[in-house]
Amino acid sequence: MEVQKTALYNYHKNLGAKFVSFAGYEMPIQYKDGIVKEHISTRSYAGFFDVSHMGQFFLEGDETLAGALEKIIPADLKSLKLNHSKYSFLLNNDGGIIDDLIITKTSKGFCIILNAACKENDVKQIEKFLNNDHKYFLNNDLSLIALQGPKAVEILEKLVPGVSNLKFMTGDNFKFDNENLYITRSGYTGEDGFEISIPNNKVEKLISFFKENKVNAVGLGARDTLRLEAGLCLYGHDLNEKINPIEANLKWAIAKRRREEGGFNGWDVIKKLIENGSEKKRVGILPEGRVIARENTKIFSESGEEIGLITSGTFGPSVNAPVAMGYINTKYAEIGTKIQLEVRGKKHGGKVSELPFFKKSYVK
Amino acid sequence: MSEKKFSKKHEWVSLDGETATVGITKHATEMLGDIVFVEVPEPGKSVEKDGQAAVVESTKAASDVYSPISGEILEGNKSIVDDPGNVNSDPEGESWFFKIKVKDKSEFDTLMNKADYDKFCAENPS
Numbered sequence A: 001m002e003v004q005k006t007a008l009y010n011y012h013k014n015l016g017a018k019f020v021s022f023a024g025y026e027m028p029i030q031y032k033d034g035i036v037k038e039h040i041s042t043r044s045y046a047g048f049f050d051v052s053h054m055g056q057f058f059l060e061g062d063e064t065l066a067g068a069l070e071k072i073i074p075a076d077l078k079s080l081k082l083n084h085s086k087y088s089f090l091l092n093n094d095g096g097i098i099d100d101l102i103i104t105k106t107s108k109g110f111c112i113i114l115n116a117a118c119k120e121n122d123v124k125q126i127e128k129f130l131n132n133d134h135k136y137f138l139n140n141d142l143s144l145i146a147l148q149g150p151k152a153v154e155i156l157e158k159l160v161p162g163v164s165n166l167k168f169m170t171g172d173n174f175k176f177d178n179e180n181l182y183i184t185r186s187g188y189t190g191e192d193g194f195e196i197s198i199p200n201n202k203v204e205k206l207i208s209f210f211k212e213n214k215v216n217a218v219g220l221g222a223r224d225t226l227r228l229e230a231g232l233c234l235y236g237h238d239l240n241e242k243i244n245p246i247e248a249n250l251k252w253a254i255a256k257r258r259r260e261e262g263g264f265n266g267w268d269v270i271k272k273l274i275e276n277g278s279e280k281k282r283v284g285i286l287p288e289g290r291v292i293a294r295e296n297t298k299i300f301s302e303s304g305e306e307i308g309l310i311t312s313g314t315f316g317p318s319v320n321a322p323v324a325m326g327y328i329n330t331k332y333a334e335i336g337t338k339i340q341l342e343v344r345g346k347k348h349g350g351k352v353s354e355l356p357f358f359k360k361s362y363v364k
Numbered sequence B: 001m002s003e004k005k006f007s008k009k010h011e012w013v014s015l016d017g018e019t020a021t022v023g024i025t026k027h028a029t030e031m032l033g034d035i036v037f038v039e040v041p042e043p044g045k046s047v048e049k050d051g052q053a054a055v056v057e058s059t060k061a062a063s064d065v066y067s068p069i070s071g072e073i074l075e076g077n078k079s080i081v082d083d084p085g086n087v088n089s090d091p092e093g094e095s096w097f098f099k100i101k102v103k104d105k106s107e108f109d110t111l112m113n114k115a116d117y118d119k120f121c122a123e124n125p126s
Helices: A009-014 A035-044 A064-069 A119-127 A152-159 A200-212 A220-229 A256-261 A267-276 B026-032 B078-082 B114-123
Strands: A018-022 A025-030 A047-050 A055-060 A085-091 A097-105 A109-114 A135-138 A142-148 A171-176 A179-184 A193-199 A280-287 A298-301 A306-316 A321-329 A338-343 A346-353 B011-016 B019-024 B035-039 B051-058 B062-067 B071-076 B098-102
Touching (some): A025 A220, A035 A047, A055 A064, A055 A119, A064 A109, A109 A119, A119 A135, A142 A152, A152 A193, A193 A200, A220 A306, A220 A321, A280 A306, A280 A338, B011 B062, B019 B062, B035 B078
Antiparallel strands (some): A047 A142, A055 A109, A055 A135, A085 A097, A097 A109, A142 A193, A171 A179, A179 A193, A280 A321, A280 A346, A298 A338, A306 A321, A338 A346, B019 B098, B035 B051, B071 B098
């Protein structure tokens, strides 16, 4: 497959970005300042992220559309209010997670933000449940820019008046340079902020405004350290088709009505897991000292029994310590449980920790 | 202290009598990014030329640090273990990784000088 580039590729290059191949796209992993500075400036001021590789999937249709999507998405889509968003997932017949996503109710139907690596397959999985009255398309003419950090609202309000009225996980249409923008108050960093869906030919103009306001570009490297500190999952690492929402500690993302009524892929499996609990569970892990427990680090009990595996691990610049997430035998999942982590053949101490590692500041 | 010599794995060595000081190059730190963890060898450990001797981790990944020269470890630099970010700020000065009692000085002569190393980096961009 040909390597894909976002509309901002040359812009990133001129900023001195280091690129990495990610889900078939050449994406900036970091810029000149480096991951730690990009991370810290997002938490203390604001940063912008080009996440245009993610899928912007639009669905249009009559009142049967919500019911069709509810077969594969366990959110309460029938009562989702206009311009409100929910975090959810696509499920397979075993209750495994095909992708995690954000779904928003639009005037014509729904918009789903999908992971870049999964988006083509996601569309195939979703279309199985659609009929001829439902229209759907991945819109590649739109970029997606995240503006994140405590100053995000003040800065974006200057350019797009009214965005400060949005509450967390809601969105609306706005005008910018005679074009329509769809902006949601959301993100994946644990900070207040926005995701801005904007035509490709206007995206440089938006970014120039950010630069004038001293907002720097942030690469995928800091996006990863920010989301991990915020306790958020990265698909393909913390989530995959063999992991179900109960194991992933994401039961909260299955709507109450859906948990009671079922009627979605994998419901029989998930129902049993809700009743009886799962054998393993996603937890936060804090290693002792400075040793970093990366993905695939084995987790042992204090008595030496192998009890789990790290799925994401790095150094958390705001926590100023190593942080990790992983799956652990539920017997050992209680917060504070002492564990051991095998790094380069040597066992290091650590403990099960609550998530997030870094406290969020969403505007509710 | 001798002039610095360089390895293809981006370590530098300087020689003072029988004692060599080893660190990673500025070029290496630029490739790695922000360094957040360092592990240095214990005194008394013997290392072979091109053998793994220390570990450096950036926010992105873990990398091994190899010894460009054989001998016995005299000291690891505790200050970079306590404050790994120092490796980024002064990689070829205060932030050396370990000192080693050299077994065979002729190994030192096989390493690159500064001009050759700079050329090597220019020809092998990563």
